[in-house]
Amino acid sequence: MIRTDRLRKVYFPPRSAPVEGVKSATLTVEPGEIFGLLGPNGAGKTTLLRMLGTIIVPTSGHCWIAGLRTDQNPDAVRQHIGFLSGNTKLYGRLTAREELRFFGYLHGLSKERIQRRTEELAEILGMQEFIDRRCDTLSTGQSQKVSIARVLLHDPEVLILDEPTTGLDIMTCQTILTFIRNAKHSGRSIIFSTHYMTEAEILCDRLAFIHHGEILATGAKESLYEKTGTTNLTDAFVRLVTDANAVPS
Numbered sequence: 001m002i003r004t005d006r007l008r009k010v011y012f013p014p015r016s017a018p019v020e021g022v023k024s025a026t027l028t029v030e031p032g033e034i035f036g037l038l039g040p041n042g043a044g045k046t047t048l049l050r051m052l053g054t055i056i057v058p059t060s061g062h063c064w065i066a067g068l069r070t071d072q073n074p075d076a077v078r079q080h081i082g083f084l085s086g087n088t089k090l091y092g093r094l095t096a097r098e099e100l101r102f103f104g105y106l107h108g109l110s111k112e113r114i115q116r117r118t119e120e121l122a123e124i125l126g127m128q129e130f131i132d133r134r135c136d137t138l139s140t141g142q143s144q145k146v147s148i149a150r151v152l153l154h155d156p157e158v159l160i161l162d163e164p165t166t167g168l169d170i171m172t173c174q175t176i177l178t179f180i181r182n183a184k185h186s187g188r189s190i191i192f193s194t195h196y197m198t199e200a201e202i203l204c205d206r207l208a209f210i211h212h213g214e215i216l217a218t219g220a221k222e223s224l225y226e227k228t229g230t231t232n233l234t235d236a237f238v239r240l241v242t243d244a245n246a247v248p249s
Contacts, residue, residue, distance in 0.1 A: 001189035002029035002052065007061035009047050021047040021215045024061065029189045031157070034180060036204035037193040038237060044213035045193040046085075049162045052191065053083045054170055065158055080109065082151035082159045086166035092136030096127060096146045099135055100153055107154040114153070121149040125179075141172040148179050159183055159190045165199065177203065196232040209237050210224075216240040 009021040022044045029035040050056045052063055054074040055246050063070050066080040090099055097118060104114035121133045126144045130138060135146060144164075151159065161180065165173045180203055183190055194200055200207060201221065208218040217224055217240055225231055228239040 001031050002063070002065055002191060004029075004048075004052070004063040005061055007048065007051055007063055008059050009051060009056065010059045021213050022051070023066070023212075025210075025215050027208055027215065027218060028140040029158075029191050031189050032184060032187045033205045034184050034190045034192055034203050036200040037117065037191060037210060038195065038197065038200055038207055038233065039193075039210040040195050043195075043210045044125070044222040045210055047161055047213070049083075049160050049191065049193055053081055053160050055076055055083075074110075079154065080157050082154070082156040084147060084151045084159070084160070084164050086164050086168070088147045088150075090135040090138075090143055090146055093134060094141075095134055096131045096149075099146055100149055103150050104153050109154060117153050117155070118149075121152060125149055125175075140168060141175060144168065144172050144175060148176070152183075157188055159188055161190065161192045163193055163195070165196065197237070201233055207233070209240055211237075211241050211244065214244070216244055 004025055004027050007025040008023060011019045011108055015020065022073045023103070025048055027035070037048065039045050047056070049237050051058050052065065052070070054070050054077050057071065068077045068080070069075050091102070094102065100118045101114050104117070122128050125148060127145050127149065135143065138146065165176050168176070177199065180190060180192060192203065204221070206218065206220050207224065209216045217227060219227070221233065224233070224236045228236040230236045230239055
C-alpha cells in the first residue's frame, strides 16, 4: 500500500551548503499494518512523511501510494491519504461540523456523503456534544477528535501520522492511540512517526529507525532486538546510532 524506492530530499538554503534531509529511504507498508518511523527531532521523519503525503517533492527516488506514483498524479494520490500531525490546526471560527463540511468539499465529496460521514464519525469519536460548537472553544482533546474526523472523512486507505501525540495530555494521547488501533483493525495502512519509544513498543508491527536522514534498520521489534543484542527499542536505537557513528566516513 505504501512503497518507497531510494527516496531522497536535499534542501538548498541560500548562502550555505546543501542539507540532505532524507538519504535514499526504501521501505514498504502493507494493508492492516502499523509501521513505526522512529527517531529524535531533526532525524528526517517529517521530511520523509511529507514526501509520502505529496506535500513536498523528492529530489530523487520514487514513492507509491495505493499503486499510484506520487509525482505522476498527486491529486489522485491524496484521495487515498489521511495526514495527521501534532500541530494540525482547525479554523477557529468554524464549528466542528462546518470544519468537516469544508474539507469534505475539498475532497470532492457530495453533500449527502459529507453529512453521512460526519454523523458516523461524530458517533465513533464521541463528538455529538460539541459537533456544533466553534473550534476555538474546544478543549485540546476535543480539537484532536475533530482533526481525526477530518483525516478520516474521505475514508482513506492510508494514514500518515506525524508525531500526532506530541505535547498532548494523557487522556488525549489515549484517544489517538485508540484511533490508531481501530484504523489497523479496519485494514488501513498506517505509517506512524514518533520519538516516544513506548508508543512504538505498544502499537507497531514493524519499524524503521531513522537518524540524520538515514534509515539505519527496518523490521519487527524482535528482529531489531536480535540484531542489536538488546531487549527494548530505546536500547536498540542507541546501539544502532552508536554503531553508525563508529563507521569511518
